[in-house]
Amino acid sequence: MFIDYLIESIKKKKSPVVVGLDPRLELIPDCVKKKYYDKYGKTFKAASEAILEFNKVIIDNVYDIVPAVKPQIAFYEQYGIEGLDAYIKTCKYASSKGLLIIGDVKRGDIGSTSKAYSSAYIGKSDIEGEKLEAFPADAVTVNPYLGDDCLKEFIEDVEKYSKGIFVLVKTSNPSSSQIQNLMSGDKKIYEIVALMVDGWSSNYVGEYGYSSIGAVVGATYPEEAKMLRKLMPNSYFLVPGYGAQGGTAEDVVNSFNDDGLGAVVNSSRAILYAYKREKDELVENYGAAARKEAMKMRDAINKTLEKHGKKYW
Template identity: 70%
Template structure:
């Protein structure tokens, strides 16, 4: 089961860090993209090859110090089939390196459409009796806007294939409050979604005591996160907003339960493009090493904050 594998990885590596693989071609080092531009021209093929090489180097350098990686599919989809091929190959490579993969796809739709999304990203597709795996990920992010039946469509594949999902509850973007903070019948929308997640979490409990149905809860809104932690005690939080978006290790402590578990903290730009921090002596030629150093520093900062607040899982 996904959640048991995640908690095992966290404990073995003593790390709650997730690295977001959100490649931006303009930020990929010239030493990488220049090689493919010279070979293929400024084409979709060149971009996809550059992204894949870049991702592999990042994965090689962080695979022993982070719990999971989280490729955001939009950064691949924008380059069409070539980009999606890089996404698939990135996921497979990360899995070969022993990492769990959270496919950041934010899908969600009515009935059969959600089931198709579930087949594609969590289960298998059936072609006249022959099953095929499409995207090799362990968990996904899901948009609950269309309601509870949207989420229910994913549960069957989560249980059958041992996968997981993180439902958007309180997101890190500045405009999230326009809808998520609205009060309906005495409750904020994000509180209503949290109740839906908590109910679903009871259907997918692992031996570790946590559920494979988790929640996306932003580090940039620590007070809300503290309240939501109590509302969803069995759900793991996928926490965006650390680093480049402004949240620190101290801001995310309340995303964790008293046992020091219950959350994984994502950082994307702050790790994968760490080589740009020239003040630290990083160079583009050693962008992988720079990512590793930032991942280690993030892991240690989070563990120090947890220990200071009496929330140790080790």
């Protein structure tokens, strides 16, 4: 079961940190991009190869200190088929290093379309009876806006293939309140979604008491996280918004249960481009800078959890 694999890796590495692999071409070091521009010109192929090399170096420097990576597919899709090839190769490379892959794809649609999305990302695609994996991932983010007939297709593949999903509940962006905080009766929309997630998750609880049906809850809303933690006691939280978006170790504490488990915290820009803040380092050392930042984040979260009596190791 996905969630058991995730928790075992968290405990082994003593880290609830997830590295978001969101490659921004303009922030990738020139020393990486130049060789591919010289070879392929300023093309999708060059962008794809530069992204893949950048990602591999990041992975090589963090695979032993974090349990998972979270590639955001939009950063790859913008470079067409070549970009998607880099996404697939990134996922496969990270998996070969023992990392779990959380595909940040935010898919969700009506039943048959949702089934196709699920087959692509956590299930298998059927070609005349031959079952093939299209985009390798251990879990994905899912948009619940279309309701049960959307999510049940993903949940079927969660069970069939021992995968996981993280349902968008309270996202980290400032304008999330425009829809997620609207009232329906005596509850806000995100509370209703949380209750739906809790209902689904109870059927897929692993040996550690947590479910492979999780929730996305932003670090930028710590008070809401405290309430959502009570509404979804068995759901693992994927917590974006740490670092560049302003979330801190104190902000994410409410996403964890008293056992110190229950959440993984994502950081993308702060880790990937840490080399830009290391003025005493050469840009060629961007991998080492990323590792240093990931360890700093891990230690800050662990120290804060311990302070609040939520030690998990």
